[in-house]
Amino acid sequence: MLTPIEVVEVAAASPASAQGGTNMLNELLAKAPRPEFVPDWVVPLNAILIGVGILVAIVSLNAMFGTWLERKVSGHIQCRYGPMRVGWHGWLQPLVDGVKLLLKEDMIPKGADRVLYVIAPALVLSSVLAAMTAFPLSREFFFADIDLGLFFILAMTSTTTIGVVMAGWASNSKWSLYGAMREAAQVVAYEIPLGISLLVPVMAAGTFNLIEVSDMQSGGFGVLNWLIWPWVNPLMLPAFLIFFVAILAETKRAPFDLPEAESELVAGFLTEYSGIRWSFFFMEEYAAMLLFCVVGSFFFFGGFESPLTSAAGGMFGDGSVLHQLAAFTTIVVKGFAGIFLMMWLRWTLPRVRIDQIMTMGYKYLTPLALLCVLLAGIWEVFLAPYLPWR
Numbered sequence: 001m002l003t004p005i006e007v008v009e010v011a012a013a014s015p016a017s018a019q020g021g022t023n024m025l026n027e028l029l030a031k032a033p034r035p036e037f038v039p040d041w042v043v044p045l046n047a048i049l050i051g052v053g054i055l056v057a058i059v060s061l062n063a064m065f066g067t068w069l070e071r072k073v074s075g076h077i078q079c080r081y082g083p084m085r086v087g088w089h090g091w092l093q094p095l096v097d098g099v100k101l102l103l104k105e106d107m108i109p110k111g112a113d114r115v116l117y118v119i120a121p122a123l124v125l126s127s128v129l130a131a132m133t134a135f136p137l138s139r140e141f142f143f144a145d146i147d148l149g150l151f152f153i154l155a156m157t158s159t160t161t162i163g164v165v166m167a168g169w170a171s172n173s174k175w176s177l178y179g180a181m182r183e184a185a186q187v188v189a190y191e192i193p194l195g196i197s198l199l200v201p202v203m204a205a206g207t208f209n210l211i212e213v214s215d216m217q218s219g220g221f222g223v224l225n226w227l228i229w230p231w232v233n234p235l236m237l238p239a240f241l242i243f244f245v246a247i248l249a250e251t252k253r254a255p256f257d258l259p260e261a262e263s264e265l266v267a268g269f270l271t272e273y274s275g276i277r278w279s280f281f282f283m284e285e286y287a288a289m290l291l292f293c294v295v296g297s298f299f300f301f302g303g304f305e306s307p308l309t310s311a312a313g314g315m316f317g318d319g320s321v322l323h324q325l326a327a328f329t330t331i332v333v334k335g336f337a338g339i340f341l342m343m344w345l346r347w348t349l350p351r352v353r354i355d356q357i358m359t360m361g362y363k364y365l366t367p368l369a370l371l372c373v374l375l376a377g378i379w380e381v382f383l384a385p386y387l388p389w390r
Contacts, residue, residue, distance in 0.1 A: 023044075023047055023051075023142075023143065023144060023145075024140065024141050024142050024143070024145075025047040025050050025051050025143070026043060026044055026047040029043045029046055029047050030043050051133070051143045052129075054143075055129050055132050055133070055143070056129070058132070058287075059125075059128070059129065059132070059283055059286075059287045060283065062286055062287055062290050063094075063279075063282060063283040063286045063287065064094035064095065064098065065094070066286035066289070066290075066339065067093075067094050067097065067282075067286070068083065068090060068091065068093060068094050069336075069339070069340070069343065070343050070346075071083050071090070071093070072089075072090070073340065073343045073344065073347065074343070074346075074347045077344070077347045077348070078347065098279075101275055101276055101278065101279045102275075102276055104274055104275040104276075105274065105275060106274060106275040106276065106277060107274055107275075109171060109172055109173065109272045110172075111172040112170055112171055112172045112272065113169070113170040113172070114170075115170075116166050116167075116169065116170035117167070117170040117171060117272075118277075119163075119166065120163045120164070120166040120167035120170060121163070121167065121273070121277040121278075121280035121281060122163075122280065123159070123160075123162060123163035123166065124160050124163035124164060124167070124280060124281055124284045125280045125281075125283055125284045125287075127156050127157060127159040127160045127163065127284075128156070128157060128160065128284045128287045128288050128291060129287075130156045131152070131153045131156035131157045131291055132287065132291055133146075133152075134146045134149040134150075134152050134153050134210065135153075135210070135291060135294055136210055136211050137328050137331075138304065138324040138325075138327040138328045138331075139211060139214070139215075139304060139319070139324065139327055140319060140324050141324065141328075142211065145209070145211060146209065147207075147208065147209050148208045148209075149208055149209050149210045150198060150202065150208040150209075150210070150295065150299070151208055153291065153295060154191075154194070154195055154198075157250070157288060157291070157292075158187070158191060160284060160288070161183060161184055161187045164179075164180055164183045164184075164259065164269050164281075165180045165181075165183065165184050165269075166180075167180065167269050167270075167273070167281075168180020168181070168183075168268075168269040171269070171271065171272035171273075172272075173271055173272050175265045175266045175267075175268065175271045176268065176269050176270075176271045176272055178265055178268070179258075179259045179260060179261070179265050179267075179268025179269035179270070179271070180259070180268075180269045182258045182259045182261075182268070182354060183252065183258075183259035183268075183269060185354070185357075185358065186249050186252075186256060186258065186259065186354075186357055186361075187249070187250060189249070189357065189358055189361030189362055190245075190246045190249035190250055190256075190361050190365070191246075191250065192361070192366050192369075193242050193245075193246050193361065193365035193366045193368070193369040194242075194243060194246035194247065194250060196242075196366070196369035196370060196372075196373055197239045197240070197242040197243040197246065197369045197372065198239075198243060198295075198299060199373045199376075200233065200235050200236060200239035200372050200373060200376040201213070201227045201236065201239065201299040201300060202299070203373075203376055203377060203380050204227055204232060204233050204236070204376070204380060204384075205217075205227065205299070210295075210298045210303065211303075213298050213299055213303060214298055214302065214303025214304045214305060217302045217303060217305050218305055221307055221310055222302065222305045222306045222307045222308070222309050222310035222311075223302070223305070223306070223307060225302070225305070226300070226301050226302040226305070227299065227300050227301075227302075228240060228300045228301055231387075233376055233379055233380065233384070234379065235372045235375050235376040235379065236300060236376075238368070238372050239300075239369070239372045239376070240296065240300045242365055242368060242369050242372065243296060243300075244296065244338075244341075245360075245365060246365065247289075247292040247293075247296070248342060248345070249357070249361070250288070250292065251285055251288045251289050251292060251342075252285060253285075253289070253342050253345070253346055254345065254346035254347075254349060254351060255345070255346075255349040255350060255351050255352045256352070256357060257346075257351060258351065258354055258357065261351065263351075286339075289338075289339050289342055290335050290336075290339060292338075293334070293335045293336075293337075293338030293339055293342075294331060294334070294335045294338075296338060297331060297334035297335060297338065298331075301334055303331065304327035304330055304331055305330070306326075306330040306333075306334075308326045308329065308330055309323065309326045309327050309330050311326075312325075312326035313326075
């Protein structure tokens with residue numbers, strides 16, 4: 001029997017294909033020539049470092065573009081221009097904000113728990129970074145091709161609540177503590193219908209793997225085989241509506257922004273934070289918005305499949321560079337379409353009370369999600385096998 005150290009050495013020395021080929025970066029580096037004096041463990045280490053760098057870049061650029069887009073969307077909804085002066089139509093405004101946050105004084109309140117206060121923003125941001133490792137950029141480029149990808153994403157994103165509660169408790173402020181407790185209550189109420197609603201497309205697809213879910217929706221000009229259509233399963237649309245409401249609460253977006261309710265709690269769990277630590281919370285929020293919208297696009301709206309992907313695959317072949325680029329473009333467009341809808345709702349709907357949030361989550365969404373799963377299961381077992389298009 002091998003010792004744990006020997007197991008690690010064998011895994012590092014084995015080619016990526018022997019390990020299941022679950023990391024695209026590791027596969028590319030393993031095939032690349034390297035000097036004989038370079039040990040085998042350098043390959044997976046470099047793959048990890050490059051992957052982390054790409055994820056940090058994605059989260060940072062997404063936060064910069066998201067803040068600009070939010071200001072422009074809110075400006076047009078309220079019949080104004082939004083940022084215009086810094087760069088063309090305010091394109092440089094997020095860069096200026098980033099420099100300001102980096103240079104701004106970082107203060108720790110008197111009486112705060114310094115260790116928890118410092119750890120909380122890092123925990124919140126690292127949880128969404130970990131979840132995004134299961135987010136493929138195309139069929140051929142992924143950080144981790146996880147069979148239980150959806151389960152892993154939901155598990156990692158749920159840990160953000162620990163960081164938020166930690167931040168509220170450590171700040172030694174009643175307003176921060178109130179916001180943290182609201183977040184805990186809200187997430188507990190809405191993670192249940194969120195997970196249950198995703199069981200409907202999982203039953204139809206038969207897998208938790210994001211790439212496999214996208215592949216089973218291929219064909220039909222890149223559109224007709226999406227899971228959202230009623231001829232696939234008529235319970236998909238109600239399940240998606242429950243899913244979308246739940247991710248609004250999960251990402252603390254209006255009308256479920258009670259953890260940050262500035263009109264009554266100053267800024268909620270963020271009240272005592274400033275500078276770069278303050279920005280970590282908003283980087284996590286925009287990254288979580290993108291992540292959940294991408295998850296929704298994979299399990300309801302075809303994933304990489306679109307007319308653009310279908311045309312690129314037909315003209316240049318599946319797996320070609322242009323086909324992969326079309327798949328990446330498709331998933332980005334679908335993700336930001338969901339983000340735009342979330343922003344639209346923020347500047348349209350009023351904030352609801354905490355008792356109304358709890359009532360909606362426990363009394364309505366959870367039973368409706370369970371009913372959707374029951375009816376979808378009946379459809380998949382007794383009706384779907386006899387449909388000619390299934």
